[in-house]
Structures are given as C-alpha cells and as structure tokens.
Amino acid sequence: MRLDVRDLLATVLVAAIGILYVGYLGHGRMPFAHDTRGMAAMGLALGVTAFVVVRNGDKYDRVGQLETGLAVVALAFGMGAMVLAEGTVAENLLAAYVVVLLAVWGLELLDHAGLVPGHAPPKEMTRT
Template sequence: MDKLKARDWIATVLVAAVAAAYIAYLVNGDIPFIKDPRGMSATGLILGAAAFFVVRRGDELDRVGKSESALAVASLALGFVALIFAETAAAEWLLAVFMISIAVVWAVELIDHAGLLPGHHPAGAR
C-alpha cells in the first residue's frame, strides 16, 4: 500500500468538516451559518467540491479516473437536487443521500491513491 499524500489528508480534513457540520446539524437542528437543509446542502457542495478538486489534482484521467469523476458528478448532482428541494418533505432524505455520496467519493479516491483498486497504478507509481 502506498503512502497517502498531503492532498489526501487535506481532502480528508475538508470531508471531516462536512461530516462534523452535518452531525452538528442533525443533533442541534441548526448551527451558525447552517439553519436548514439548504444551508447544509450549500456547505456540502462547497466543501465537497473543494475536497474533490484537491484530491484529484495531478491524477490521470484514465478509466479509473473517469469513473471517479463520474461518481463525483453524480454526487454534485445530488447536492444540487438537495439544494433545490430543500423546502420539501424529502429535504432531509435528499440531504442524507448527498452526505453519503460525498463520503463515497472521498473513500474511492483514497482507495485509489492507496493503490488498492485493481488494474490501476496510483498517481506517480509507474
């Protein structure tokens, strides 16, 4: 297993910030700057996108990279759906699915960078 790089740890901190904000939101109902599902969706979109761009920087756009990018686009779409439908009865469920999708994108990227995906060479390990 290869060592994870600084970008992986930075992305981990960003995803942890999303997770901490979401847990605080679930426990308290609102926290500073995040008062409702719309605010939590926006926070997830901003920090999740930042984490993705940090962790993908310098990666090849091979078959695995394209799959990871497609997964990230799906997560982004879920984020916008959660943001758009934040005032509906489904808001909390959409937000939960979006939060899970952020964690999945992050986990797949780290598994890739650790060299655990079959048939793929991690960035710089050729």
C-alpha cells in the same frame, strides 16, 4: 503509492462536512447551516473543494472515470437538496449527497494508496 498532503487536506474537508452534518441532524442547525439549504450549500462548497484537491494531478483512467461519475452524482444530490430545500425530499437528498461524497472520498484514498485495481500504473522513475 502513498497518501500525501492533498489526501490529508481532502480528509479534513470531508470530516468538516461530516461534523456539520451530524450536528445538523442532532440540533437542526449549525453555524453557517441554519436549514437544509444552508447545510447543502456548505456541503457542496466543502465537497467540491475536497474533490478538486484530491483529484488534482490524477490520471483520468477507469478508476478516475468512476470517481468523477460518482462526484457528479453527489453534486446532483447536493444541488437537488439545495433547490428543493423547502420540501421533505431535501433531507433524503442531503443524506444521499453525504453518503456518495463519502464513497468518492474513500475510493480516492484507496486509489491513492494503490489498493484499487484498474488504475493506470505509475511511471517508474529511471536513472540515466
């Protein structure tokens, strides 16, 4: 299998989250992310969009179940960071969100490249 446009788009979205997060860590604020709640909201918006783009049309096999499970964990971390933005635990939840999001993105790309065992084999096109 090959990587395609949806993988590129998801990579751009995840890179945007990474840039925002690194800038947020360095400066304490970024455009559209003035505090922990804003950073979590931007991360969730971009992350959910990236997940929908990259999972669109994939089979729900064992690897797909793992990817979806990790995405739910990431969503929980992101929502927790947004809800608990006033507490110190929010920074840790935000960091956990970014780490799990990167894991989901990486696993998706490896799966689409055909490097992950356990996914449903693609249907071969036959000529008649």
